[in-house]
Amino acid sequence: MILRMKKTLLAEILFIFLATTSAWSSETVLFGINVPLTGSYFRQGEDELRAYKLAIKIINERGGILGKKIIYSVKDTGTDAEVARKNTKEFIKNGVIMVTGGSSSAEAVAQSEECQKGGVIFMAALTHSNDTTGKDGHRHTFRWYFDAHMSAKALSYELIRKFGKNAHYTYIYADYTWGISLLESMQDFLEKAGGKTNLKISTKLGEVSYISPLLQAKLSEPDVLVLIQFGQDMIYSLQQATSLQLRNKMAIVVPLMDLHMAEPLGPEIMQGIITTMSWYHGLTEVHEGSKKFVELFEKEYKQKPGSGAAAAWVDIFQYADAVERAKSFDHFKVIRALEGHHFQLLLNDEYWREWDHQGIRPTYVAVGKNPTAVADKWDLFRIIGVYKGEDLARTREENPIQLEPIP
Amino acid sequence: MITDKGTGMKKGSFFGIVMFLVFSVFLHPVVHAEATVQSLRIGYVPLISQLPLVVSYDNDRLNYSKVKVTLVKYSSLNSLEAALRVGAIDIADLPLPVAFSIAQDGIAIKILGQCHSGGSVLARGEFNELSNFRGKTIGVPGLRSNENMDLIKLLAGEKLRYGLDYKTIKVPFNTVLQNLEAGRINAMYFPEPYGSMAEKSHLAMQMEKQEKELSGRLTTVLAARSDILQNHYREAMEEWIRSLTAACVFIENDIKTLSAEQTAIIQEPYLGFDRNLVSSSLSKRRGEIQFSFVIPKKNILHMYLQQALELKILLQPVDIDDLLSFDVVGWKKRGGPVQ
Numbered sequence: 001m002i003l004r005m006k007k008t009l010l011a012e013i014l015f016i017f018l019a020t021t022s023a024w025s026s027e028t029v030l031f032g033i034n035v036p037l038t039g040s041y042f043r044q045g046e047d048e049l050r051a052y053k054l055a056i057k058i059i060n061e062r063g064g065i066l067g068k069k070i071i072y073s074v075k076d077t078g079t080d081a082e083v084a085r086k087n088t089k090e091f092i093k094n095g096v097i098m099v100t101g102g103s104s105s106a107e108a109v110a111q112s113e114e115c116q117k118g119g120v121i122f123m124a125a126l127t128h129s130n131d132t133t134g135k136d137g138h139r140h141t142f143r144w145y146f147d148a149h150m151s152a153k154a155l156s157y158e159l160i161r162k163f164g165k166n167a168h169y170t171y172i173y174a175d176y177t178w179g180i181s182l183l184e185s186m187q188d189f190l191e192k193a194g195g196k197t198n199l200k201i202s203t204k205l206g207e208v209s210y211i212s213p214l215l216q217a218k219l220s221e222p223d224v225l226v227l228i229q230f231g232q233d234m235i236y237s238l239q240q241a242t243s244l245q246l247r248n249k250m251a252i253v254v255p256l257m258d259l260h261m262a263e264p265l266g267p268e269i270m271q272g273i274i275t276t277m278s279w280y281h282g283l284t285e286v287h288e289g290s291k292k293f294v295e296l297f298e299k300e301y302k303q304k305p306g307s308g309a310a311a312a313w314v315d316i317f318q319y320a321d322a323v324e325r326a327k328s329f330d331h332f333k334v335i336r337a338l339e340g341h342h343f344q345l346l347l348n349d350e351y352w353r354e355w356d357h358q359g360i361r362p363t364y365v366a367v368g369k370n371p372t373a374v375a376d377k378w379d380l381f382r383i384i385g386v387y388k389g390e391d392l393a394r395t396r397e398e399n400p401i402q403l404e405p406i407p
Numbered sequence: 408m409i410t411d412k413g414t415g416m417k418k419g420s421f422f423g424i425v426m427f428l429v430f431s432v433f434l435h436p437v438v439h440a441e442a443t444v445q446s447l448r449i450g451y452v453p454l455i456s457q458l459p460l461v462v463s464y465d466n467d468r469l470n471y472s473k474v475k476v477t478l479v480k481y482s483s484l485n486s487l488e489a490a491l492r493v494g495a496i497d498i499a500d501l502p503l504p505v506a507f508s509i510a511q512d513g514i515a516i517k518i519l520g521q522c523h524s525g526g527s528v529l530a531r532g533e534f535n536e537l538s539n540f541r542g543k544t545i546g547v548p549g550l551r552s553n554e555n556m557d558l559i560k561l562l563a564g565e566k567l568r569y570g571l572d573y574k575t576i577k578v579p580f581n582t583v584l585q586n587l588e589a590g591r592i593n594a595m596y597f598p599e600p601y602g603s604m605a606e607k608s609h610l611a612m613q614m615e616k617q618e619k620e621l622s623g624r625l626t627t628v629l630a631a632r633s634d635i636l637q638n639h640y641r642e643a644m645e646e647w648i649r650s651l652t653a654a655c656v657f658i659e660n661d662i663k664t665l666s667a668e669q670t671a672i673i674q675e676p677y678l679g680f681d682r683n684l685v686s687s688s689l690s691k692r693r694g695e696i697q698f699s700f701v702i703p704k705k706n707i708l709h710m711y712l713q714q715a716l717e718l719k720i721l722l723q724p725v726d727i728d729d730l731l732s733f734d735v736v737g738w739k740k741r742g743g744p745v746q
Contacts, residue, residue, distance in 0.1 A: 027666075028665055028668055041508060046469050047596045049469065050470075053466075069664070069665055071665060071668045071672060072669070072672070073672045073675075074465075120601065131744075300470075301469075301470050302470070302472065
């Protein structure tokens with residue numbers, strides 16, 4: 001009996017030893033990259049993926065993280081939150097050490113939830129809903145990208161200056177967490193100042209025709225039409241709004257824009273469109289980190305990166321840096337290394353806010369350039385306002401999030 | 408749908424549909440105005456040796472500027488061959504005798520090169536001498552396959568007569584393990600990872616002598632329909648060939664530095680094999696597999712052609728010089744790649 005117990009104990013010790021040795025001796029760590037490569041936001045997903053691959057290549061060429069090379073698995077979310085959730089579960093099952101991605105906030109929220117359950121860090125990339133670091137925020141999730149509140153606040157300053165306090169607005173918005181979040185933030189800031197909402201029309205993610213809501217918007221006779229769509233949906237929406245000649249009757253504002261929406265539209269359609277951006281390749285003139293990023297990206301891919309690529313770039317380098325500082329891949333240690341950490345990567349003095357894990361960084365208000373003023377097909381915007389992160393970000397009262405405790 | 412003003416919905420929707428139809432007509436040219444890229448449809452089957460095709464696609468498809476690649480998966484070499492014959496695909500990595508056979512039937516194809524050498528494994532049951540193959544049935548991926556021809560040549564050296572002392576039969580990829588298990592075949596000479604899978608399932612073991620006789624051989628060639636080698640395809644083809652060459656380098660580096668872990672992950676959605684199985688097969692270089700995009704040596708092609716004629720796989724010879732298309736894709740001009 002005793003002999004059998006000894007044998008069992010010995011076997012257990014041997015098993016634990018082998019398992020531990022195996023983990024220690026592994027020369028790689030696995031990242032899960034979960035981006036839309038199909039569906040409405042495929043361009044943004046592709047942009048992110050390019051930056052992810054480049055950042056990982058650079059880190060591996062430098063020797064990896066804590067001496068371990070990064071390997072990565074890419075999954076297509078199809079711009080569908082449930083697919084994103086399923087992918088994340090598979091990643092975690094396959095032993096990823098970190099998940100990153102997004103492009104729709106619904107996807108990001110789903111991934112964030114699964115990563116929290118699985119004890120895996122989620123470095124959210126392109127996600128703009130207030131909920132990502134608000135009511136759906138989690139201890140394991142960090143977001144560098146700005147949020148709807150920041151966009152709406154910055155944009156409201158410009159809109160009030162341009163159209164007055166009492167301007168009338170009509171909104172066409174994507175009916176999910178991001179669209180609703182941005183709609184509410186826009187209405188909140190503009191109506192507090194005296195603005196009026198004439199009409200708000202919801203649209204489903206992935207629609208092809210926006211003719212009907214655009215015609216209803218026309219009938220509502222606003223001063224400003226606010227188009228809260230993204231990706232291919234925005235491309236269709238703005239093309240059709242231009243075709244319907246709505247811009248002769250009202251101003252059009254797109255609160256969130258990305259280079260890979262603007263480039264397919266071209267300067268003829270983009271001219272005069274007011275928007276906000278988390279990052280723009282034109283920032284290379286003032287930020288050394290952005291310059292380096294754009295140079296490396298262009299050398300590799302012969303094109304400019306968009307804001308999704310910028311978020312992906314920051315996510316990989318910031319995670320790697322946090323692991324190095326923590327001297328460990330342990331998720332709790334990495335979280336502590338990230339919380340409150342100030343850094344300079346693409347911009348000057350950015351940081352991860354400790355209590356909601358929101359990246360605090362500037363927001364840029366931009367306007368589409370006149371076609372005669374563009375230097376090339378990527379030169380589509382002129383920055384007309386820069387707002388500090390601290391001035392725009394939600395306060396604790398505005399975002400009463402309580403992240404899960406960590407040991 | 409409308410949250411504030413709810414009137415005029417039906418009228419608006421109808422008008423909207425009409426307007427959409429009208430606008431879609433003139434929006435259409437905007438989408439296609441800058442279409443200068445050429446489409447390439449590339450067929451593949453789930454074999455480790457076909458990794459360059461999928462790695463190239465996965466690594467570079469977002470960065471192609473001259474070519475739009477569509478990968479089409481086939482479950483058998485027969486269906487891959489048929490697809491190339493009827494023009495459903497433009498390029499396929501096929502056994503050399505199959506490429507000869509297509510050319511012999513008057514279908515205009517060219518051999519672009521080879522992406523790998525080796526990668527096929529002879530696995531057997533409870534015997535380990537070549538002489539033990541007497542009376543046995545051996546599964547091969549096709550009777551018109553390099554594996555079949557190499558095996559016949561090897562066993563001829565053991566005084567074993569093909570068809571009399573042993574026989575080879577074509578076994579579909581997806582049934583090879585069941586055939587082994589059921590005893591319908593006693594051994595297999597198959598492209599990886601099927602040998603590894605058989606070993607993992609304890610159905611067969613790799614032959615000890617095969618390193619010398621069967622490994623590192625030419626098994627397949629990259630065959631393209633001649634009509635995609637016209638001048639207007641040149642830039643697209645060059646871009647894709649560069650990508651393919653880079654993919655071979657990528658896989659080799661991955662084998663050397665990361666035990667092929669990244670390649671094993673990349674193949675999952677395309678080939679669908681277990682990650683550890685692929686990583687293990689590649690890092691052990693089963694069948695002495697090597698990835699490099701090169702032009703096959705002419706004397707090797709002639710040797711297989713001669714053998715195919717002797718075995719009546721081919722009824723008449725084909726012009727190998729005509730099959731090779733070096734200058735069409737600009738290799739001579741760039742000075743490589745050469746073997």
